[in-house]
Amino acid sequence: MLIAQITDTHIKAAGKLAYRRVDTAASLARVIDHVNGFTPAVDAVILSGDLTDAGRPEEFELLLHHLGRLKAPWYVIPGNHDKADTFRKAFAGTRYQPDDLPFYQYVVDDHPIRLIGLDSTVAGKPHGFMSPEKLDWLDARLTEAPDRPTLLFVHHPPFVAGIRHMDVQRLLNGDELMAVAGRHKQVRHLACGHLHRACEQVINGIGVSTGPCAAHAVTLDLDPEGAPGFSLEPAMMRLFYIDEAGQVLTHLSMIGDFEGPYPFFDAEGCLID
16 A cells, blocks of 8 residues: 655645745645656555645635545645634545544544544644643544554654754654554554654654655754754655555655666666676
8 A cells, every 4th residue: 555645735825935935836736746646556645734824715725626636535634834723614525524523633444554643733833732632532543443553644743853943843742642652553653744854763663754845845954053944955755655464664755757767787687887
């Protein structure tokens, strides 16, 4: 099974550029083309937050216009830029909409690996926090299906990445989330957004990653006094390959056209020198 992660699309409406420089709608269109054209076909897409830039209805409208082109089923969770009430209204037609919860968490059981979307948002704040109610809900969902390989996805990462201005707005109680996940051996991976960079760590025996943004990257500045900034690095997305045993392997896939592939061997089977 192949799962693509799209994250931090920061859609602005009416042709506006993010930070007066980044055409996020055009970037989303390119990544959707990439997903749709990938071989073998992508089986599902997870969108890990900050889908809009300001949570406005017109931004969600444009986002949904683009997502309608995806060939694979897609699943969303909110980021700190996505206003909760507008987010729920925009995705009210999705069959996994958690109408009976005060937060946006749900389970998808339609695939070989179970998908659980989590809501780490705190109203009006850039950082993330998992309330006791959210953690109890996750613990209950994991307890009910201990034999189902499971991938979790959430917006805020639970680790320190070394980029100061992003670390202060990480998942502040990430240790509590990873303690819950670590009690359930079927959890194979936690996929996050928010960082605008590809980053990986292992916590409590569980692989944790952040997805790269296909529009603009948070600058890799490990200076504690570094100023917040972004760079227009080559666009990428993260792919999750799940084997028959439910184990998860991740790849980074570049968005765009590049030379190749070129053969290593000639027609006679000899290595080309």
